[in-house]
Every structure is written in C-alpha cells, then in structure tokens.
Amino acid sequence: MNKKIWIKAAAICLAFCLLAVPAAADYGTIALGGMPFGVKFYAEGVVVIGFSEVETEDGVRSPAYEAGLRVNDVITHVDGRAIATARDFSDSLRGHAVEVTYRRDGSERRATLIPAQSSEDGRRLAGMWLRDTMAGIGTVTYILPESGDFAGLGHGICDAETGELIPMERGTVVDVTITGIRKGQPGIPGELKGSFLGKKTGALIGNTEWGVFGVFASCDPESCTPVEIGARDEIRPGRASIVCTLDENGPREYEICISDIDRKSRDNRSFTITVTDAELLEKTGGIVQGMSGSPILQNGKLVGAVTHVLVSDPGEGYGIFIENMLENMQSLFG
Numbered sequence: 001m002n003k004k005i006w007i008k009a010a011a012i013c014l015a016f017c018l019l020a021v022p023a024a025a026d027y028g029t030i031a032l033g034g035m036p037f038g039v040k041f042y043a044e045g046v047v048v049i050g051f052s053e054v055e056t057e058d059g060v061r062s063p064a065y066e067a068g069l070r071v072n073d074v075i076t077h078v079d080g081r082a083i084a085t086a087r088d089f090s091d092s093l094r095g096h097a098v099e100v101t102y103r104r105d106g107s108e109r110r111a112t113l114i115p116a117q118s119s120e121d122g123r124r125l126a127g128m129w130l131r132d133t134m135a136g137i138g139t140v141t142y143i144l145p146e147s148g149d150f151a152g153l154g155h156g157i158c159d160a161e162t163g164e165l166i167p168m169e170r171g172t173v174v175d176v177t178i179t180g181i182r183k184g185q186p187g188i189p190g191e192l193k194g195s196f197l198g199k200k201t202g203a204l205i206g207n208t209e210w211g212v213f214g215v216f217a218s219c220d221p222e223s224c225t226p227v228e229i230g231a232r233d234e235i236r237p238g239r240a241s242i243v244c245t246l247d248e249n250g251p252r253e254y255e256i257c258i259s260d261i262d263r264k265s266r267d268n269r270s271f272t273i274t275v276t277d278a279e280l281l282e283k284t285g286g287i288v289q290g291m292s293g294s295p296i297l298q299n300g301k302l303v304g305a306v307t308h309v310l311v312s313d314p315g316e317g318y319g320i321f322i323e324n325m326l327e328n329m330q331s332l333f334g
Helices: 088-092 278-284 321-334
Strands: 036-049 055-056 060-061 073-079 098-104 107-113 128-144 148-150 168-184 191-208 211-216 236-245 251-259 271-275 294-300 299-311 313-321
Touching: 036 088, 036 098, 036 191, 073 088, 088 128, 128 191, 128 211, 128 299, 128 321, 148 168, 148 321, 168 211, 191 321, 211 321, 236 299, 251 278, 251 294, 299 321
Parallel strands: none
Antiparallel strands: 036 073, 036 128, 036 168, 055 060, 073 098, 098 107, 128 148, 148 211, 168 191, 191 211, 236 251, 236 294, 251 271, 271 313, 294 299, 299 313
C-alpha cells in the first residue's frame, strides 16, 4: 500500500450566490489568526493514485485497470460496504469477484473487480495503489474565542490532479511548528516546511470552497487579539498587510498592496494582492504554500485572507473577502 501525503495550496474557484452578510456584531468577538495549524484529513472513500502489475501463472495483470478503474477514481463501497481506508479495501478482497462502487467526474459508477492471485506469494491483489489520508499545513484566518470555532486556508482542500474539492469524512487539527522555508520562484511555488507535534488540538467541521472550518478543543480568550471586520465596500486599492508565521517567533505583519477589487465576488478570488515587503520577499519570494489563510488587514480591520499564488510570479496572488468566509462559516455552524 502506498500513501501520498499532501495538501493543495490553491483551489479551483466556484462562484456561488450568497445571501447578504450580517453585520459584524452578529458574530460576536473575532480574534486575529496568523498562526499555522496542521491538518490530518480523511476523505470519503479511497482514491486510486496508480496501478501495479500482478505476476500470475497466466502472465502479468492489473485487475483494477481491467475492471475499468482509472487514476483519481474515488472508491466508496465494496459489495455495498463503506470503504474508509486502503486497509478496508484490501480486507474486502477474499479471492472472489467484488462489486466496486466509485465516483468519477461527479457521477457514481460500479464495476466488477476480480482479484488476481500472485504467483509470488499467493495473495489476491487488485493491482492498484490507493490513498486514504492527506496531511498538510495552513494558516488560521480568525477565531471566535467564546466557542473556539475557527476558519483557515481561504480555499478548500482539493485533489492535486483534478483540482476538485475532496469530500471530507473526518479531519483533525494538530499542533505544528514551522521548520523551514522553500523560497518560491517563477514557475515553482515555494512552501512552508513544518513538523507535526503530534498533539490533537481540534477537529475540522467543513471543507469548502471558501476555506476549512473547525473548532479548537480549547481556546483562551485572554490570549486572543480582537479585530474589527472590514466589509467589502470598505476595501480600497493600496497599502495593506498580511499576518503569517515564518518561524518560531510567531505571527508577524508584512506589507502588501491590494488591487483589482471585484466587489461582486462570491468566490475565493475577490481581489489581487502583491507582496511589497522586502523582508518577506527575501525570505519566501512572495506567497508560498502554507500561507493560505493568512489574514489580510487594511486600516486595522480584517478584510480577507490569502488564497492563491500566481505560479508565474510568486510575488502576486489573490485574496478572499472575509465576509465570504464568515457567511460560509455561519451556514455550517448555524
């Protein structure tokens, strides 16, 4: 069994008509984020990531491919039983034909898969590699101190190959520390490198186009920095800042410039941002993976979060209106 561990730092945008956003006071106290968090993410089902050859007495075969399965198919059931992990799938192969239920391009399909007996060790094999978990690093955008509810990333966790949002079965939030930076270059996105500390600090509730949302197991309101929300109509082209963590010193503010504001935007590319801070450009080259969700401040107000980087120019990217994230959080938490 082969597992690939990754998290995509940019999501495909999906326009959606939202209701008017309630006044900031409706949300209670909003606390500023900027700190990194680790995610361990379980999708609904297992994803086909490749195929392997099975040596049999009748020659080399790949039963999964012969059954019609292809890379990026998501297997959800075998003989009607839900599959959550690669181990679940392998345990379901008992040497006979099984009915595999899977998703492809948004539609559900079925196939009959007949495992092949390996001439090397006698095991019944499907001849494919599966992925059942993902992990990665993002940045918290804001916290509601009274409840511990939080939002981060500003976009969803997506499949690296298809760009489609991954349906979440469950997810956990863990402590993480930033251990290094791979500087971004034109055509080569950079990334924050981190280490999971092993301690579970919360749970994910939703994986959406507007960010990931969850709740921290404990939250000390005294340690939170309150911040006022800036509405989309208040944002102006010009100087702003992002708050992110690049090392053990915690969140820091770095200068950016906002432009190309689309006030009608209901997705996660509401405006363009350009990094102007010399120190940030020196350290990271601009926007890197792991900075998604970094709060964007203008005139002391929380107006949005970093969501994307332009692959051709890591100094530029996109931000989402904070209103879009708050509205989606409200729909999840009620």
